Amino acid sequence: xxxxxxxxxxxxxxxxxxxxxxxxxxxxxxxxxxxxxxxxxxxxxxxxxxxxxxxxxxxxxxxxxxxxxxxxxxxxxxxxxxxxxxxxxxxxxxxxxxxxxxxxxxxxxxxxxxxxxxxxxxxxxxxxxxxxxxxxxxxxxxxxx
Numbered sequence: 001x002x003x004x005x006x007x008x009x010x011x012x013x014x015x016x017x018x019x020x021x022x023x024x025x026x027x028x029x030x031x032x033x034x035x036x037x038x039x040x041x042x043x044x045x046x047x048x049x050x051x052x053x054x055x056x057x058x059x060x061x062x063x064x065x066x067x068x069x070x071x072x073x074x075x076x077x078x079x080x081x082x083x084x085x086x087x088x089x090x091x092x093x094x095x096x097x098x099x100x101x102x103x104x105x106x107x108x109x110x111x112x113x114x115x116x117x118x119x120x121x122x123x124x125x126x127x128x129x130x131x132x133x134x135x136x137x138x139x140x141x142x143x144x145x
Contacts, residue, residue: 002141008081011055014048020058021057021058021074024058024072024074024078025079029071057075061073086117089102089104090118
């Protein structure tokens with residue numbers, strides 16, 4: 001399907017993949033720790049990790065030779081997807097957090113302040129939301145000239 005959303009969801013759109021990527025992003029990088037944190041079956045976790053490895057979102061790195069053990073690290077592609085997760089988190093904080101408030105905060109390393117990530121135009125720098133955008137055919141659209 002010529003749709004970037006559909007293509008993205010094909011790779012990371014089922015429920016477990018974003019949560020696995022989130023865990024690795026926050027430093028939970030070993031199989032048993034991910035399995036314990038998510039409460040996911042070992043079989044499903046093995047399948048999802050293999051999928052994310054095959055699609056270049058994660059890579060395995062050894063941390064023990066005897067017995068052989070691996071941890072998972074984000075690739076550049078996987079880290080870029082975490083930007084999407086940060087925006088999903090922002091939506092969840094605003095619309096689904098409940099009266100207790102958000103479960104995590106994000107602190108900007110450069111300035112040290114707790115922040116809320118937002119989108120901005122890469123041309124003019126102004127904040128942008130979906131309401132500010134028009135959608136038009138791009139070069140990857142079938143029939144686009």
